[in-house]
Amino acid sequence: MGRETPAGDLRLANLTKRFGIFTAVDDLSLTIPQGSFFALLGASGCGKTTTLRMIAGLEEPTSGQVLLGDRDIARLRPYKRPVNTVFQSYALFPHLDIAENVAFGLRRRGIRKVDDQVERMLALVQLDGYGRRRPAQLSGGQQQRVALARALINHPQVLLLDEPLGALDLKLRRQMQIELKRIQTEVGITFVHVTHDQEEAMTMADTVAVMNAGRIEQLGAPADLYEYPATAFVANFLGQSNLLAGDAAGPTGDDVPVTAHGTRYSVPADRARVDRGPVHLGVRPEKLHLVGSADQIPAGHQHVAGVVTDASYVGVSTQYLLRTAWGSEVSVFSANSGATERLPVGAEALAYWDPRHAFLLPREPGEA
Numbered sequence: 001m002g003r004e005t006p007a008g009d010l011r012l013a014n015l016t017k018r019f020g021i022f023t024a025v026d027d028l029s030l031t032i033p034q035g036s037f038f039a040l041l042g043a044s045g046c047g048k049t050t051t052l053r054m055i056a057g058l059e060e061p062t063s064g065q066v067l068l069g070d071r072d073i074a075r076l077r078p079y080k081r082p083v084n085t086v087f088q089s090y091a092l093f094p095h096l097d098i099a100e101n102v103a104f105g106l107r108r109r110g111i112r113k114v115d116d117q118v119e120r121m122l123a124l125v126q127l128d129g130y131g132r133r134r135p136a137q138l139s140g141g142q143q144q145r146v147a148l149a150r151a152l153i154n155h156p157q158v159l160l161l162d163e164p165l166g167a168l169d170l171k172l173r174r175q176m177q178i179e180l181k182r183i184q185t186e187v188g189i190t191f192v193h194v195t196h197d198q199e200e201a202m203t204m205a206d207t208v209a210v211m212n213a214g215r216i217e218q219l220g221a222p223a224d225l226y227e228y229p230a231t232a233f234v235a236n237f238l239g240q241s242n243l244l245a246g247d248a249a250g251p252t253g254d255d256v257p258v259t260a261h262g263t264r265y266s267v268p269a270d271r272a273r274v275d276r277g278p279v280h281l282g283v284r285p286e287k288l289h290l291v292g293s294a295d296q297i298p299a300g301h302q303h304v305a306g307v308v309t310d311a312s313y314v315g316v317s318t319q320y321l322l323r324t325a326w327g328s329e330v331s332v333f334s335a336n337s338g339a340t341e342r343l344p345v346g347a348e349a350l351a352y353w354d355p356r357h358a359f360l361l362p363r364e365p366g367e368a
């Protein structure tokens, strides 16, 4: 489906929204490249929806700009913007059939010949042949596809998606995530997706922005955010992390030595967000390997010792909890590939890792 004029990148420049004395969105600046799939990810109340509503024109910014290409659209009325939104509640018209629901935007603009476009849109969302049904005769996932077709038929330059899969059950959500990604690739327009579900954001988006208290904590490709988070907040929000509180003494060659709970560790300098002072040494649970004795640890690896307090079999992996001598809990995901030994609750064990899989983050003094 072609677009008459290229949209350009979507840029938010120093965008701020205050409700009374409360700042919901705090001096936000970011660029969303044209044609990309962008996710705003964060916990409830962090300001994602308010940001989306300012892009849509449903909320007026207190200050700052919303630029599409070179054009500031921040003060245009919603319907004057080349932007459409798909909400969690599909808001289909129950008395209209599916074809008329999809055609709605065209009809409103006075276009009478709609059949070909409607058909193309229904094919795009894989609902060919459903045009004569009523919304109530469709499943939740199908209704969400109709909502998508209804938005896309207007040829927006930017499509905003506000928790669009929130009402679907887990299996359907996963299917629709793949489906949304396919549709975005096919239509090639900018998608901005708001979600609190980290797996959903990572599955679909080219770029994820993690929001916290009205600000962006970190922005990047999903794998980069996960493998090398910038803050303890991101490390904990995106998957699980084990964070050891320690102190770094400055780099030595290519490594940064860290002392934590009386033991010396080291992290490669290119995995250190900070190389001096209070730090968190982080390792993801799946990067840890659990063994019963020190002679099973390969050379060049590092470890913590503890007692197994829980072993939960979850099919693809067994998830262990290890309690250390200083009372922390270390989480270890051990793939059930048949190659690893199982350790029972109560066993003394060592969790080891390759230092190249660790990362160093800044820690507030006194923060555990």
Ligand code: ATP
Pocket (backbone or CB within 6 Å): 019, 022, 024, 042, 043, 044, 045, 046, 047, 048, 049, 050, 051, 196
């Ligand atoms: P959720 O996932 O729950 O929708 P969110 O990250 O989208 O959360 P927002 O809806 O953007 O968060 O809200 C951000 C903050 O702004 C919240 O603390 C909310 O209570 C507040 N807020 C939003 N709209 C208003 C309003 N109209 N008046 C006052 N406060 C508001």
